[in-house]
Amino acid sequence: MTKKSKKTKEISLLLQQWAFEVGNHLCCDKGFPRKKAFRRAYAVQRCLEALGSGKVRLRFYKKDGTLREAVGTLCKGYSERFDNYEYKDEPGSATSINYDLFLYWDLEEDGYRSFSASRFIGFEVMENSEKYGQLSSRGSE
Numbered sequence: 125m126t127k128k129s130k131k132t133k134e135i136s137l138l139l140q141q142w143a144f145e146v147g148n149h150l151c152c153d154k155g156f157p158r159k160k161a162f163r164r165a166y167a168v169q170r171c172l173e174a175l176g177s178g179k180v181r182l183r184f185y186k187k188d189g190t191l192r193e194a195v196g197t198l199c200k201g202y203s204e205r206f207d208n209y210e211y212k213d214e215p216g217s218a219t220s221i222n223y224d225l226f227l228y229w230d231l232e233e234d235g236y237r238s239f240s241a242s243r244f245i246g247f248e249v250m251e252n253s254e255k256y257g258q259l260s261s262r263g264s265e
Contacts, residue, residue, distance in 0.1 A: 181248040
C-alpha cells in the first residue's frame with residue numbers, strides 16, 4: 125500500500141467515526157429521526173471526502189432559510205489563495221467541538237465558509253483529483 129493511499133484510508137476511517145458522532149448529535153440534540161440523522165451524517169461524510177479530493181457543488185440552507193449553492197474544495201490546486209493560506213491559532217483560545225458545523229474553501233467567494241449538517245441538502249462532484257468521482261451526489265433526504 126502506498127503512503128498516499130494509506131493516508132487516504134486513515135482519513136476515511138476518521139471521517140466514518142466523525143459521521144457517527146454527527147449522526148448522534150443530529151438525533152439527540154437536533155431532534156432528527158434516527159434513520160434521517162445517520163443518512164444525513166454519512167452524506168456529509170461523503171461530501172467532506174469529495175471536498176478533500178477536488179471541486180464540489182454544495183447545496184444547503186443558510187441560517188436565514190435561503191437556499192445556498194456553493195462551489196468549494198479542501199484540495200490544493202484549485203485556488204492560489206487557499207494553497208497559500210496559513211491557519212494561525214490564537215494562543216489561549218478555547219476549542220470546543222461543534223458536530224454541526226463544517227468548513228470548506230468557497231471558490232466563488234475565495235475564502236473559508238461553513239455549512240451546518242442539520243441544514244445540508246446534498247452535493248455534486250464537479251472535478252476530482254482522486255477516486256471520489258463515483259461518490260453519490262444524492263442528498264440526505
